[in-house]
Amino acid sequence: MSTHPVTWVEAAAGSAYDVDNLPYAVFSTEDTAPRIGVRIGDHVLDLGAAATALRPDLAPLLDAPALNPLMAAGATVWAEVRSWATELLTDTAHRDRVRLVPLADVTLHLPFEVGDYVDYYASVDHATNVGRIFRPDGDALMPNWRHLPVAYHGRAGSIVVSGTPVHRPAGQRKAPADPAPTFGPSLRLDIEAELGFVVGRTVPLGQRVATSEFTETVFGVTGVNDWSSRDIQAWEYVPLGPNLGKSFATSISAWVTPLAALEHARTELPSQEPAVLPYLREEGPSGYDIDVEVEVNGTVVARPPYASMYWSPAQMLAHLTVNGASLRVGDFYASGTISGPEKHQRGSFLELSWGGKETWTAGGEERTFLEDGDEVVLRYSAPGARGRIGLGEVRGRILPTIRPLPEEVE
Template sequence: MTTTWVPGADASGFGADNLPYGVFSRGGAEPRVGVRVGDYVLDLAGALGDPEFFAASLNPFMARGSTTWRSVRAKLTGMLTSEEGRPAAEPHLVPLAEAELRMPFEVADYVDFYCSLEHASNVGRIFRPDEAPLKPNWKHLPVGYHGRSGTVVKSGTDIVRPTGQLKPRGAEEPLFGPSARLDIEAELGFVVGTPTPLGRSVPVGDFAEHVFGAVLVNDWSARDIQAWEYVPLGPFLGKSFATSVAPWVVPLEALGAARFAGRAQDPEPLPYLKRVADWGLDLAFEVELNGEVVSRPPYAAMYWTPDQMLAHLTCNGASLRTGDLYASGTVSGAERGQRGSLLELSWGGGEPLAFADGSTRTFLEDGDTVRISATAPGMGGGSISLGEVTGTVRSAGR
């Protein structure tokens, strides 16, 4: 483990092997870019002085490209691990308790994938019990849909229960009203830094040249609205009302120890999707509902890897923009306690979850608070934290 002189940082999950980026303000001052180290935020505007750090989002820095990302990370690591670098950094450490964390990047476009074999199979069995769990295309390409960038919100933002058209079981006609089957999806998002022009695809081997880092995502879902609307064009209003992201974007370089070849794929993907580098990621997720752990999804079980997602997203020539966010889809494993959504955990509402206080849940109720966190192996041993993404449900119309 690379050790740092910052008090308590080495054992916090936010040591020198991590250094995730975010945006913060302090005492009413203008927002600026920082990296988290232990229980502090290092103010990069003060410590490094580069213009892109005097900004309300990571976008200007991300747009500089991978050579700059690596150079700045190396400089920060030196400042935070050596006594020689300490005088330049220490005056710019802001206690986390004094920092107001902001949305870390300005979202350009948002795409959500569906890359867990277990999740896709479970949802197929629940929504289409008389059909095969997977559609014929699922193992040939990373299935996804385009979401709404304007409803991607920072962690801690309250989530208003959505209303829409739905058709309860047994009803002859649809009705309009608040969702009764509000759900969560534990996901990993990938943030694009380097853009591409229209008409150019990104090969799997160029993934790390375009993607800046990873961020925790909760893609809130209204399952009753979704079930009625998704045929024949897929998710729409059941997904577009809110997606929460964590305040910290973890650089790809920090995830080096988590990388592995990825899950075996059969049939072999078409050439443009064939992996050329190890971008499977061994991350451990944890989902809490009202303070009680309900699931521990393993990201290592994901079928499609993020380099394949990016290659497919751009294979038709769709351009990338700095700040594009694409997410993995729900992370689920083979065991019941590894499912990343309440839809799966309660098996469509038929198997309620029991809590220590005697309460039960199938889907979210008003006032419920969800917390999703994740860790990864650190480059020098131990583990690093991806932080957390939280949200509390408020009643419809608020």
């Protein structure tokens, strides 16, 4: 018989948002300013109000419009707050002492102030597919790929919370057969289903973070949609990598799932050959068994498995700082596209359409890339202590390109 305490919140026990989950968000209502809450079932526990009334020592961390103060308090406080939230939601003595708000009555905000943003390329299946699409006569993987986690530095200011509409970007495009580039809306607008990691620790310039320090450095995870303009990207990325093809928007979940909720999702990485250098070595399970659904206009078109990722989040973190680069509370890094070995496990439309040569189906329509009006929803789930837990969703609808500047109109 289970010895786990049972929540008193109606319909929450046994759900994907039971007390073994408790993801954090920043929320507001019609009569309250943004503050921190945790999800329990289909409600939000107002942690800001609870702290003000019951734990004034925690009020500066929880009655706040971003998770940064809580994250900066360190791993010991993270565990204390999670334990206290669990007590509030399982001890019936607190039923009339805390405020629960129905999800339908809240507005969710970007959950943390973003510092730097780095996006990795950690799936061997995704990297191999992209290599085969763009270099059909060459090596699918570059020589460095199995030796280090490859990444680019992204645009932190264009990270937006789930539900924010995304305008189709415009820029320079040049197909291989075109004599010169042209300017206009992207014709090959894509997604990348990813997982993101929120840094909750400051590390000064000139220090390094070991793989063993992952759980005391990363506060939690979010879902990520790294929207990508493949035609803009293809023309601009040589020799320095992505820029405008990526920087117009990156959507993340409103919910940050603490690493403590994902202990039952830990799994072994796929075999890494050749052996990694010492600073990238890890002991024990270092991957995560997280399932992703990619939905377009109500149709699930792919199911990428995070368990297939080649590089672990701890290895990405260690590589990020091995040169002495600093970390700040609120820094954010993402996994890169999650793709598995099967076609239905591909986490981008570049792969699903094999570079635009094949179609996939959504709502009965044959598609290659995104059209204006399309709504994409990424959903995440993982094993928890009491069953599967939900990691929230990442939702975004494509709007037409913003109007041109006067000098662009012929």
